[in-house]
Amino acid sequence: MSDPDVIVVGGGPAGSCAAIVAARAGLSVVLLERGPFPGSKNMYGGVVYPRILDDLIPNWWEEAPIQRWVTRRATMLLTETQALTVDFRTEAWGKAPYNGATAYRPDFDAWLAGYAEAAGAQVLTSTTVTGLLRDDKGAVVGVTTDRPDGDLRARVVIACDGVNSFLAKEAGLYEHTDAKHFTLGVKETLALPKEVIDERFGVRGREGVDIEIVGCTGGINGGGFVYTNLDTVAVGVVLKLTKLAAQATRPEQIIANLKGHPAIAPLIEGGEMKEYSAHLIPEAGLRMMPKMTTDGMMVAGDAAALCLAAGIWLEGVNFAMASGMYAGETAVEAVRVNDVSAKGLVGYQRRLSNTFVLKDHRKLRRAPELVLSDRVQHLYPQMMANIAERMFRVDNPEPKPGLRRILRQERKRAGVRRRHLWRDAFTGFRSYG
Amino acid sequence: MSNRIVVCLKWVLQAGEPDDARFAGVSPADHAALELALQWAERTGGQLTAITVGPPQAETALRDAIACGASNAVRIDAPLSTNSADVAAAIASAAHDAKWVWCGDYSMDNGSGSVPAFLAAALSASQALGVTNVTFDDSGITATRRVDGGRREVLAVHAPVVISVEGATARLRRASLTALRASTTAPVDVVVPIVAMRTSQHTIQPYRPRARALAMPSGANVLDRVRSLTTTGTAVATHHEVETLAPAAAAARIVDALRDWGYL
Numbered sequence: 092m093s094d095p096d097v098i099v100v101g102g103g104p105a106g107s108c109a110a111i112v113a114a115r116a117g118l119s120v121v122l123l124e125r126g127p128f129p130g131s132k133n134m135y136g137g138v139v140y141p142r143i144l145d146d147l148i149p150n151w152w153e154e155a156p157i158q159r160w161v162t163r164r165a166t167m168l169l170t171e172t173q174a175l176t177v178d179f180r181t182e183a184w185g186k187a188p189y190n191g192a193t194a195y196r197p198d199f200d201a202w203l204a205g206y207a208e209a210a211g212a213q214v215l216t217s218t219t220v221t222g223l224l225r226d227d228k229g230a231v232v233g234v235t236t237d238r239p240d241g242d243l244r245a246r247v248v249i250a251c252d253g254v255n256s257f258l259a260k261e262a263g264l265y266e267h268t269d270a271k272h273f274t275l276g277v278k279e280t281l282a283l284p285k286e287v288i289d290e291r292f293g294v295r296g297r298e299g300v301d302i303e304i305v306g307c308t309g310g311i312n313g314g315g316f317v318y319t320n321l322d323t324v325a326v327g328v329v330l331k332l333t334k335l336a337a338q339a340t341r342p343e344q345i346i347a348n349l350k351g352h353p354a355i356a357p358l359i360e361g362g363e364m365k366e367y368s369a370h371l372i373p374e375a376g377l378r379m380m381p382k383m384t385t386d387g388m389m390v391a392g393d394a395a396a397l398c399l400a401a402g403i404w405l406e407g408v409n410f411a412m413a414s415g416m417y418a419g420e421t422a423v424e425a426v427r428v429n430d431v432s433a434k435g436l437v438g439y440q441r442r443l444s445n446t447f448v449l450k451d452h453r454k455l456r457r458a459p460e461l462v463l464s465d466r467v468q469h470l471y472p473q474m475m476a477n478i479a480e481r482m483f484r485v486d487n488p489e490p491k492p493g494l495r496r497i498l499r500q501e502r503k504r505a506g507v508r509r510r511h512l513w514r515d516a517f518t519g520f521r522s523y524g
Numbered sequence: 525m526s527n528r529i530v531v532c533l534k535w536v537l538q539a540g541e542p543d544d545a546r547f548a549g550v551s552p553a554d555h556a557a558l559e560l561a562l563q564w565a566e567r568t569g570g571q572l573t574a575i576t577v578g579p580p581q582a583e584t585a586l587r588d589a590i591a592c593g594a595s596n597a598v599r600i601d602a603p604l605s606t607n608s609a610d611v612a613a614a615i616a617s618a619a620h621d622a623k624w625v626w627c628g629d630y631s632m633d634n635g636s637g638s639v640p641a642f643l644a645a646a647l648s649a650s651q652a653l654g655v656t657n658v659t660f661d662d663s664g665i666t667a668t669r670r671v672d673g674g675r676r677e678v679l680a681v682h683a684p685v686v687i688s689v690e691g692a693t694a695r696l697r698r699a700s701l702t703a704l705r706a707s708t709t710a711p712v713d714v715v716v717p718i719v720a721m722r723t724s725q726h727t728i729q730p731y732r733p734r735a736r737a738l739a740m741p742s743g744a745n746v747l748d749r750v751r752s753l754t755t756t757g758t759a760v761a762t763h764h765e766v767e768t769l770a771p772a773a774a775a776a777r778i779v780d781a782l783r784d785w786g787y788l
Binding site: 092121127128131197201213215218236238239240241242243 | 546698699700701702703704705706708
């Protein structure tokens with residue numbers, strides 16, 4: 092068989108979107124997936140926002156294998172005995188064109204890869220890419236795989252091989268990688284009858300809930316989440332890797348603590364564990380992003396650290412799908428004008444820069460650090476929860492204290508300095524404002 | 525004389541995921557059969573045909589076989605629940621001139637291991653079933669099979685023959701990337717069986733021993749009869765002895781006691 096125009100490495104959302112775009116434009120595409128089917132190895136922490144698929148797969152919501160549409164989003168601050176929740180729900184997110192959805196990745200990714208196959212891409216599974224083929228000038232001209240006779244050459248390689256991408260590293264796109272830029276996501280999937288989930292979370296039909304939690308990870312900086320699938324509930328935590336390594340705590344112990352919290356335990360009581368999984372997350376945004384292109388190669392999705400972990404926004408699959416699409420478009424362009432050098436692939440960086448992919452990251456570049464900072468992690472949840480407790484406590488015959496006094500007293504009690512509070516507020520305002 | 529070699533593969537859906545082709549596949553025994561068939565084809569210079577009986581999705585099993593080196597592939601279009609005799613008859617009519625037929629000893633779903641036996645009958649071939657070891661030499665194939673009591677039977681195998689092998693007899697080679705790519709577009713012959721295929725519905729249940737006839741319980745009234753059946757209210761453990769013996773003597777004594785009490 093002749094060499095393909097494009098090799099896509101990895102059958103996740105980035106890889107499949109890249110393959111769909113390139114194959115639909117008439118290029119010959121080979122998509123290499125190491126698992127027995129696309130999605131079989133994939134894991135994530137929460138919710139997928141598939142609006143980016145509007146152009147690629149019109150009316151995607153009619154057939155996407157989603158579990159529930161998220162119509163209730165809560166952000167929760169936890170202390171050992173308290174919980175302060177901002178809980179938002181809207182009917183609008185429960186109907187087309189929808190907003191976020193919970194989905195099982197082996198379903199969602201396999202579904203998306205089906206479109207790549209239908210577009211004419213050759214999807215080869217159980218095939219692990221082991222390295223890059225280079226010409227004498229160092230340009231990427233293909234990949235090596237773990238199969239016999241396993242070298243495959245192509246005009247363009249799109250590396251969508253996930254977090255900690257060996258291909259991007261081998262191509263020299265990452266100047267350096269640092270463990271402090273990663274978090275570890277750990278998740279338990281607990282089975283409960285659908286009616287029980289509907290009742291406990293106050294939803295009906297396909298409506299779902301996504302709860303993001305701060306202050307539930309003990310001494311380790313990170314966050315937690317609870318979200319509903321159709322008949323399972325996922326409970327998990329995201330933990331700063333360096334802190335986790337420094338403390339001799341097992342991640343499953345931290346999940347166990349979260350599951351035992353009085354605000355969480357009633358939601359998941361009696362759930363039977365169906366799955367325990369863990370995965371690295373490239374959490375540091377712009378601070379860790381690699382160069383996106385080199386001669387003959389582009390990098391997309393988690394492999395390019397395109398994961399937005401900015402506290403109230405936790406997104407990755409949409410960034411993966413978008414970057415995959417743009418890499419696919421760029422490959423089509425480059426093959427047509429017969430220039431697959433880094434210069435020929437410059438359109439990829441331009442597309443990323445001009446769209447939400449890098450605009451969001453640039454805007455929120457300070458957010459990951461702020462969210463994982465010690466004050467946000469360990470001091471503010473306690474302070475906020477205490478303020479709420481004081482505000483809503485009725486101390487008769489004492490008269491109600493003024494809010495200003497409560498704020499001042501609780502700030503002091505929590506050991507938060509005023510200038511730190513202002514500085515964090517300013518950083519938050521610059522990021523989110 | 526033709527030297528046609530055939531391997532029979534059964535593509536099986538996973539029990540918990542009846543509608544989901546992602547979790548489907550063939551058994552390790554079928555993989556072992558494919559590997560041995562490939563080795564035999566290479567040794568004898570024969571052509572290997574991979575055959576399956578199943579729906580169109582089952583062709584993935586055949587394409588995997590082609591990627592590993594099978595020359596051609598035939599899918600007999602019939603439901604997966606077709607009964608063993610009809611599966612064997614359909615394979616036999618599609619491969620009536622086969623000399624060497626390789627099968628896994630049993631599939632992952634029903635696992636009765638009956639298709640190879642039916643197939644041998646339908647082809648008027650000899651059979652070597654449940655084989656645990658296969659060696660090739662210049663005079664042919666020597667197969668070792670498991671028989672009762674932990675003993676082994678060594679068979680000199682001559683064509684035409686149906687050989688069914690256990691999963692540990694061989695490890696399937698990994699397809700080369702070029703062959704894998706070519707296999708995705710390789711042609712698969714589809715045969716529609718002439719006779720209607722009968723299906724059989726198997727359900728997997730826990731083992732339930734057959735009921736035994738018991739004598740009527742004795743007793744004048746219902747309560748007595750229930751008591752005599754259940755020993756409720758009577759002294760339990762009618763057999764009870766305490767002895768201190770050396771292990772070998774103790775074992776012999778236990779066997780004797782069980783024989784006396786009628787358990788053996």
